[in-house]
Amino acid sequence: MTSTLFTNARLIDPEQGTDAPGWLLIEQGVIKAVGSESDAPDADEVVDCAGHCLAPGIVDIGVKVCEPGERHKESYRSAGLAAAAGGVTTMVTRPDTQPSIDSPEALEFIARRANAAGPVHVLPMAALTKGREGREMTEIGFLMDAGAVAFTDCDHVVTNTKVLSRALTYARALGALVIAHPQEPGLSAGAAATSGKFASLRGLPAVSPMAERMGLDRDIALLEMTGARYHADQITTARALPALERAKRNGLDITAGTSIHHLTLNEMDVADYRTFFKVKPPLRSESDRQAVIEAVRSGLIDVISSMHTPQDEESKRLPFEEAASGAVALETLLPAALRLYHSGDLDLPTLFRAMALNPAKRLGLASGRIAAGAPADLVLFDPDKPFVMDRTTLRSKSKNTPFDGQRLQGKVRATYVAGRPVFEAP
Amino acid sequence: MTFSHSHLLGIEPLAPTEITTILDLAEQYVALNRREMKHADALAGLTQINMFFENSTRTQASFELAGKRLGADVMNMAMQASSIKKGETLIDTAMTLNAMHPDLLVVRHPHSGAVDLLSQKVKCAVLNAGDGRHEHPTQALLDALTIRRAKGRLHRLNIAICGDIAHSRVARSNILLLGKMENRVRLIGPPTLMPAGIAEFGVEVFDDMKEGLRDVDVVMMLRLQRERMDGGFIPSEREYYFRYGLDAEKLSYARPDAIVMHPGPMNRGVEIDGEIADDINRSVIQEQVEMGVAVRMAAMDLLARNLRARPREVLA
Numbered sequence: 001m002t003s004t005l006f007t008n009a010r011l012i013d014p015e016q017g018t019d020a021p022g023w024l025l026i027e028q029g030v031i032k033a034v035g036s037e038s039d040a041p042d043a044d045e046v047v048d049c050a051g052h053c054l055a056p057g058i059v060d061i062g063v064k065v066c067e068p069g070e071r072h073k074e075s076y077r078s079a080g081l082a083a084a085a086g087g088v089t090t091m092v093t094r095p096d097t098q099p100s101i102d103s104p105e106a107l108e109f110i111a112r113r114a115n116a117a118g119p120v121h122v123l124p125m126a127a128l129t130k131g132r133e134g135r136e137m138t139e140i141g142f143l144m145d146a147g148a149v150a151f152t153d154c155d156h157v158v159t160n161t162k163v164l165s166r167a168l169t170y171a172r173a174l175g176a177l178v179i180a181h182p183q184e185p186g187l188s189a190g191a192a193a194t195s196g197k198f199a200s201l202r203g204l205p206a207v208s209p210m211a212e213r214m215g216l217d218r219d220i221a222l223l224e225m226t227g228a229r230y231h232a233d234q235i236t237t238a239r240a241l242p243a244l245e246r247a248k249r250n251g252l253d254i255t256a257g258t259s260i261h262h263l264t265l266n267e268m269d270v271a272d273y274r275t276f277f278k279v280k281p282p283l284r285s286e287s288d289r290q291a292v293i294e295a296v297r298s299g300l301i302d303v304i305s306s307m308h309t310p311q312d313e314e315s316k317r318l319p320f321e322e323a324a325s326g327a328v329a330l331e332t333l334l335p336a337a338l339r340l341y342h343s344g345d346l347d348l349p350t351l352f353r354a355m356a357l358n359p360a361k362r363l364g365l366a367s368g369r370i371a372a373g374a375p376a377d378l379v380l381f382d383p384d385k386p387f388v389m390d391r392t393t394l395r396s397k398s399k400n401t402p403f404d405g406q407r408l409q410g411k412v413r414a415t416y417v418a419g420r421p422v423f424e425a426p
Numbered sequence: 427m428t429f430s431h432s433h434l435l436g437i438e439p440l441a442p443t444e445i446t447t448i449l450d451l452a453e454q455y456v457a458l459n460r461r462e463m464k465h466a467d468a469l470a471g472l473t474q475i476n477m478f479f480e481n482s483t484r485t486q487a488s489f490e491l492a493g494k495r496l497g498a499d500v501m502n503m504a505m506q507a508s509s510i511k512k513g514e515t516l517i518d519t520a521m522t523l524n525a526m527h528p529d530l531l532v533v534r535h536p537h538s539g540a541v542d543l544l545s546q547k548v549k550c551a552v553l554n555a556g557d558g559r560h561e562h563p564t565q566a567l568l569d570a571l572t573i574r575r576a577k578g579r580l581h582r583l584n585i586a587i588c589g590d591i592a593h594s595r596v597a598r599s600n601i602l603l604l605g606k607m608e609n610r611v612r613l614i615g616p617p618t619l620m621p622a623g624i625a626e627f628g629v630e631v632f633d634d635m636k637e638g639l640r641d642v643d644v645v646m647m648l649r650l651q652r653e654r655m656d657g658g659f660i661p662s663e664r665e666y667y668f669r670y671g672l673d674a675e676k677l678s679y680a681r682p683d684a685i686v687m688h689p690g691p692m693n694r695g696v697e698i699d700g701e702i703a704d705d706i707n708r709s710v711i712q713e714q715v716e717m718g719v720a721v722r723m724a725a726m727d728l729l730a731r732n733l734r735a736r737p738r739e740v741l742a
Contacts, residue, residue, distance in 0.1 A: 197624075200621035203539075319540035319543055321539075
């Protein structure tokens with residue numbers, strides 16, 4: 001029975017909201033004990049953290065791995081390596097592959113691929129409707145038995161409210177979590193940017209930020225009808241926040257996420273049609289970004305995700321309107337999030353509440369904690385280490401990061417999954 | 427003389443002095459074009475390729491004539507009919523072009539930013555002949571030259587731009603240029619045809635045309651781009667003509683010496699009354715076409731000078 005002691009660590013505990021020196025003892029892949037510096041126990045192996053941060057591993061809801069269909073963009077192997085290097089210990093994968101993950105058979109394929117190839121935990125999500133077409137619900141029960149942790153049509157909005165209300169009702173009976181993309185698709189059709197001065201100057205087709213609130217308002221009304229468990233994948237605008245706040249106050253089973261890109265970039269970053277900054281929904285105004293940061297701070301927005309979306313060069317080297325949406329972020333999630341720490345917007349326990357504790361809780365996982373009994377999924381990182389992002393060094397097969405060439409701070413020293421090191425910085 | 431750019435992608439990056447440089451040089455070419463012997467050799471030995479990914483007769487002809495007058499070898503490629511239909515990407519097209527060693531590339535494309543993208547991948551001077559809803563810089567320059575010649579100046583004028591602002595690259599380039607030259611710009615049109623955030627452009631916005639035209643020096647009409655309409659921006663053409671078509675009554679609100687402009691091609695009876703368009707005392711629409719050739723000659727001349735001033739290995 002081997003035990004490992006992490007000494008001289010700066011422990012980031014999102015549950016207690018603390019950021020303090022201490023030690024952590026793991027045994028057989030589980031956290032055995034945690035304490036402050038004075039009374040460290042003996043162990044078979046000792047890791048000196050040299051004062052670096054030790055935090056629960058990131059639980060990333062909404063990772064796109066391009067198997068099946070587009071393995072040249074990202075495989076389970078490459079995504080797993082990227083996740084480990086980025087401090088992500090659990091990838092919750094999206095079903096928007098080709099074809100969609102909408103049957104137990106497809107899900108079993110994913111489970112097999114993921115376990116064979118990956119150093120980190122992979123929890124697959126399944127489509128809510130067949131082919132993500134918004135017409136017929138998938139076999140939610142069978143898919144749950146096969147291991148689906150949530151149901152989502154990703155960026156496809158189920159426009160038919162009757163279909164969605166039935167799917168929500170059925171999902172509620174099984175206790176399934178439904179993840180939706182709040183957006184009014186009539187308004188957002190064809191949009192490549194958020195409407196406003198910048199989009200008008202660039203001549204880009206744009207969507208009003210109001211489309212997000214309209215989508216959320218509709219979904220909240222359906223939740224009142226059905227009582228389902230619901231998570232909004234990305235809330236990115238100030239206008240949607242009061243509706244979310246009201247829904248939570250009224251006791252609906254609702255949580256919300258946002259993407260790291262909407263927290264750290266704004267519409268102006270698109271500059272001269274830089275397609276690596278094209279994401280869905282489009283980047284917002286600076287005032288929206290500030291409002292979303294505040295919502296993460298207050299806990300109104302529960303989860304920060306990478307929304308990792310690999311795209312190859314060919315699908316990005318196109319005129320902005322035609323270029324594919326999405327950005328890779330498994331490896332940049334933590335350093336980008338640390339921008340908010342260095343700017344004084346969010347402290348580290350708050351960041352890890354949104355990146356580890358809350359997503360784990362929402363999915364019913366025991367991880368995301370620094371506490372005795374929790375799985376030893378951990379990330380050890382130096383929050384201050386500066387570097388210039390070079391996209392060619394990314395482990396993802398696709399290199400479409402908006403942070404290429406940018407100065408970032410924060411490097412992962414090591415990542416542990418169930419107590420085993422899956423990544424160690426050279 | 428200052429003009430430091432290697433491409434003409436839009437009005438946005440140009441300084442007011444650079445705009446003046448282009449217009450001053452264009453004046454010389456206006457004079458040349460009116461002579462019997464219309465040839466100059468500013469582009470002699472250079473190859474100009476016109477690549478139009480979107481239908482155009484007038485702009486393409488204007489660029490072609492401008493190039494030929496300056497002695498360039500001009501080739502037209504009608505891209506909407508060719509390889510683009512076979513799935514070739516813009517980048518592939520750029521690679522193909524590089525192998526042909528053009529010196530000047532004139533591009534029109536239906537997507538905003540596409541000309542910008544192409545300019546990053548080719549090794550020659552690129553002129554934007556209109557990209558999506560973004561910019562159409564030579565149109566704004568020829569409009570500016572027309573105004574300057576008609577009004578004797580290009581500053582402190584009240585200029586109204588009327589119609590489909592939302593879908594118009596001509597409007598964007600004109601708003602930028604006229605703003606840089608310190609004019610007061612008014613935009614007139616139904617709110618459904620105004621882009622979002624337009625009030626932040628330093629312009630005044632009117633939805634009542636008579637109010638908007640009061641005391642203006644210049645009335646710029648825009649083509650109602652029916653082919654771009656997704657549907658439902660205006661109730662009907664006849665209601666549009668009634669409220670926003672330029673007729674004698676609405677024009678009477680402008681200054682008595684106000685000029686009327688239109689980038690063409692016109693929809694007579696939709697955005698402009700035929701008689702006004704033909705009124706030689708008010709309409710400068712023919713003059714705009716003439717200025718177009720001169721301005722394009724000036725722009726290509728300046729780009730070619732910068733091209734020749736660059737070290738050879740850059741071109742290689």
